[in-house]
Amino acid sequence: MTFGQPFTGVDLGPSSMIEEGLPSQLSQLGWRIENTPEVDFATEGREAPGARNSEIVGGGAFKIAELVRTNAGEGKFPLTLGGDHSISIGTLAGMLSNYPDLGVIWVDAHADLNTPEISGSGNMHGMPVGLCTEGMMKDEDLRNIPGLSWLAEKPYKNRLKPSNLVYVGLRDVDLPERATIKRLGIKYYSMYDIDRLGIGRVMEGAFQHLTESNPSRPIHLSYDIDAIDPASAPATGTAVRGGLTYREAHYVAERTANSGNLVGADIVELNPSLSDDKGVAETTQMGLAVVRSFMGESII
Ligand SMILES: NC(=[NH2+])NCCC[C@H](N)C(=O)O
Numbered sequence: 653m654t655f656g657q658p659f660t661g662v663d664l665g666p667s668s669m670i671e672e673g674l675p676s677q678l679s680q681l682g683w684r685i686e687n688t689p690e691v692d693f694a695t696e697g698r699e700a701p702g703a704r705n706s707e708i709v710g711g712g713a714f715k716i717a718e719l720v721r722t723n724a725g726e727g728k729f730p731l732t733l734g735g736d737h738s739i740s741i742g743t744l745a746g747m748l749s750n751y752p753d754l755g756v757i758w759v760d761a762h763a764d765l766n767t768p769e770i771s772g773s774g775n776m777h778g779m780p781v782g783l784c785t786e787g788m789m790k791d792e793d794l795r796n797i798p799g800l801s802w803l804a805e806k807p808y809k810n811r812l813k814p815s816n817l818v819y820v821g822l823r824d825v826d827l828p829e830r831a832t833i834k835r836l837g838i839k840y841y842s843m844y845d846i847d848r849l850g851i852g853r854v855m856e857g858a859f860q861h862l863t864e865s866n867p868s869r870p871i872h873l874s875y876d877i878d879a880i881d882p883a884s885a886p887a888t889g890t891a892v893r894g895g896l897t898y899r900e901a902h903y904v905a906e907r908t909a910n911s912g913n914l915v916g917a918d919i920v921e922l923n924p925s926l927s928d929d930k931g932v933a934e935t936t937q938m939g940l941a942v943v944r945s946f947m948g949e950s951i952i
């Protein structure tokens with residue numbers, strides 16, 4: 653999926669990771685891989701004001717939601733490879749249909765909390781959290797957006813509770829998103845907080861927040877590769893300086909795996925056409941290594 657943002661090439665992220673050995677690396681960690689088909693997306697469609705390519709993006713997200721819902725429903729672990737972050741409209745909806753009390757850790761430079769009404773760019777990769785979180789969109793408004801009406805119908809009516817969401821790595825947050833984070837009381841650890849507390853205490857805080865009232869709360873990890881500093885992950889569409897170091901990026905993933913609560917994950921926004929060969933290779937390897945970490949690889 654590339655239609656949630658302006659750059660071509662982000663649809664090549666999954667094939668790069670697969671060609672560089674992701675399936676065999678996960679097998680080595682003990683996972684039994686079940687290949688699900690590549691999702692086919694439309695290339696033309698209608699759109700709503702403020703939501704560019706909404707029919708393509710929303711229709712694609714519906715296909716992803718169906719796959720994630722059925723696989724998670726069979727007790728499997730859906731690992732979704734993007735693609736731009738708009739795919740998480742589908743993963744969140746699919747996970748929430750199985751786990752209404754789902755916890756989400758959103759690792760990103762951005763909050764992706766926009767809606768068509770408040771987005772400055774109209775790019776839907778900036779909207780997955782906004783569209784799927786309680787207190788944001790009215791069903792009647794979703795029904796009027798080409799491609800998104802399914803979100804207003806069963807089994808996709810469940811919304812993420814703002815208190816079940818934690819952000820890690822924020823450093824580029826739009827003004828309406830900041831107001832929304834405050835209005836909904838969403839827990840966040842920005843880069844400022846990571847500098848202040850260290851990544852160890854940040855992740856303890858994140859898990860305390862998500863598991864205090866329910867120690868076995870199922871958790872979904874949505875990992876935008878632009879959370880990582882461009883020094884380690886340059887091949888991405890909306891790179892922002894001052895991000896997670898190589899080790900911080902891994903620690904977030906390792907600590908999440910160690911919780912034992914992880915039931916699904918996304919890795920998104922690797923764009924192999926946006927850097928030189930060295931930058932692309934580094935970013936692809938970074939993506940693979942982070943996925944291995946949240947899928948259970950440990951140092952010892
Ligand atoms: N998944 C991402 N990289 N999102 C970037 C979003 C940037 C900006 N907040 C927007 O809405 O356009």
Ligand SMILES: [Mn+2]
Pocket residue numbers: 760761762876878879890
């Ligand atoms: Mn981002």
Ligand SMILES: [Mn+2]
Pocket residue numbers: 737760762764777876
């Ligand atoms: Mn994102």
